[in-house]
Every structure is written in structure tokens, then in C-alpha cells.
Amino acid sequence: MEQLEILWKYQELDLQMDQLNLDIKSSDSRQKLLKLKNYLVKQEEYLVRLDSEAVRKGNYCDKIQQECDEIQKSIQAGIERLESNDDIEITELDEMNKQGVVLKDRLIKREAELQRLFKELDSFRKKLDDIRVKINRAKREYAAVKKDYDMEVASLRQDLAELKKKRDSLVPEISKELMTKYKNVKASKSPVISLMESNQCGGCFMSLASLVAQNVKDRKRIVQCENCGRILYYRD
Ligand SMILES: [Zn+2]
Numbered sequence: 001m002e003q004l005e006i007l008w009k010y011q012e013l014d015l016q017m018d019q020l021n022l023d024i025k026s027s028d029s030r031q032k033l034l035k036l037k038n039y040l041v042k043q044e045e046y047l048v049r050l051d052s053e054a055v056r057k058g059n060y061c062d063k064i065q066q067e068c069d070e071i072q073k074s075i076q077a078g079i080e081r082l083e084s085n086d087d088i089e090i091t092e093l094d095e096m097n098k099q100g101v102v103l104k105d106r107l108i109k110r111e112a113e114l115q116r117l118f119k120e121l122d123s124f125r126k127k128l129d130d131i132r133v134k135i136n137r138a139k140r141e142y143a144a145v146k147k148d149y150d151m152e153v154a155s156l157r158q159d160l161a162e163l164k165k166k167r168d169s170l171v172p173e174i175s176k177e178l179m180t181k182y183k184n185v186k187a188s189k190s191p192v193i194s195l196m197e198s199n200q201c202g203g204c205f206m207s208l209a210s211l212v213a214q215n216v217k218d219r220k221r222i223v224q225c226e227n228c229g230r231i232l233y234y235r236d
Contacts, residue, residue: 027149033142071103191228198233206228
């Protein structure tokens, strides 16, 4: 059957295209690019997380700072009251003294916390800077590898385009029905056409019934392997 011979040629070109596509996908620079891209995405996500945490920590610092300011204001008010010429009763003085001790204690604790937070925030910002540096480095590397990849792939793509042109030029000579069959099988198996040898399917090696084998040899109709679905072809 002439049709099958053309389809066979079509398949040869199709398989060459598959191989080229595989070469493009598995190219070293492509693998490197994918790795770098993954790394960049993860780092950027990390950066966003750290950034929002830095904002949160900064807000907390502001809150503690505000509390310190308020305590200081209360202490200052007490001092001003003491320094004024007002007569202060001994019970009020006692109360002010007690309050002063409490306020001072609170202030010391708050200020210590603030110092700790400042330190934390500082190391946190250093961490952020560090990540930004790493991201920039990875971006530069990405750009360099991309250049290699583009060059490597450009020639492969050209080969691919030529093969496709050759392959597709055969399509008008193949019946639509056969082409559809080819594509259906191709979706799950490759190669699609298997050569029949010693009455066996060349794809799955199942022995074919003699009537089926005869039909394949006659080339009068399209016969698919009952076991694997491949299109059987006999070449003498
Ligand atoms: Zn088979």
C-alpha cells in the first residue's frame, strides 16, 4: 500500500523531530536555566516573606518606643510635680515614690526589649541584604546562561523547522483517516508504525494470527496490532 510507505517516511521525519525536541529539552544550559529559575522563584518568595516580617518587627519596635516615651513622660511629670513649689502631702509623696519605682522598672524592661529588637532587626536587615545580593547574582548568571542556551537552541530549532517542513509536505499525500489514526496512536505510543517480521508485531512482539499477518502482507487495508494498537507494516 503506497499510503503506508508515505506514512513510514512521515514517521521517520516525525521521530527525528522528537529526538531534536528531546535534545532541546535536555540541553545542559536548559537544565541550568530551569534550576536557576527555580532558585530565583524560591528566593523571591522568601524575600517577600522576610520583607513583611521586617515590617511587622519594625511596627512592634515603634510600639515599644512609644511606650517608652509615655513612661518617660509620666516620670517627667512626676519630677516636675516634685520640683514645683506646691505643697505635697506625705501620703501623695509616698504614692509618687511607689509609682516612680514601678515606672522606672517598666522603663528599664522596655528599653532592654527595645535594644534586643533593634539588634534583631539589624541582623534581619543584613539577612535581607544578603538575599538581595544572592538574587542579583543569580539573575546575572541566568542572563549569561540564557545567552548560551539561545545560541545552542537556535541551530537546533532551525533543524527542527526544516524537518517539520519536510514532514508536513507529505501530509497532502496521506489520507485524513490514516493521519488521524497515526495521531491517535502517537498520543500514547511511539513509533506508531511497527514492522511486521516473522508474523510478529515489531512493537510489542506479539505473534499475529496468520489471517491478520496475511492482511498486513496484502497491504490492501490498514491493520492495527490487536495488542498494542500500532499500525502494522510489512516491507519485503
Ligand atoms: Zn503490537
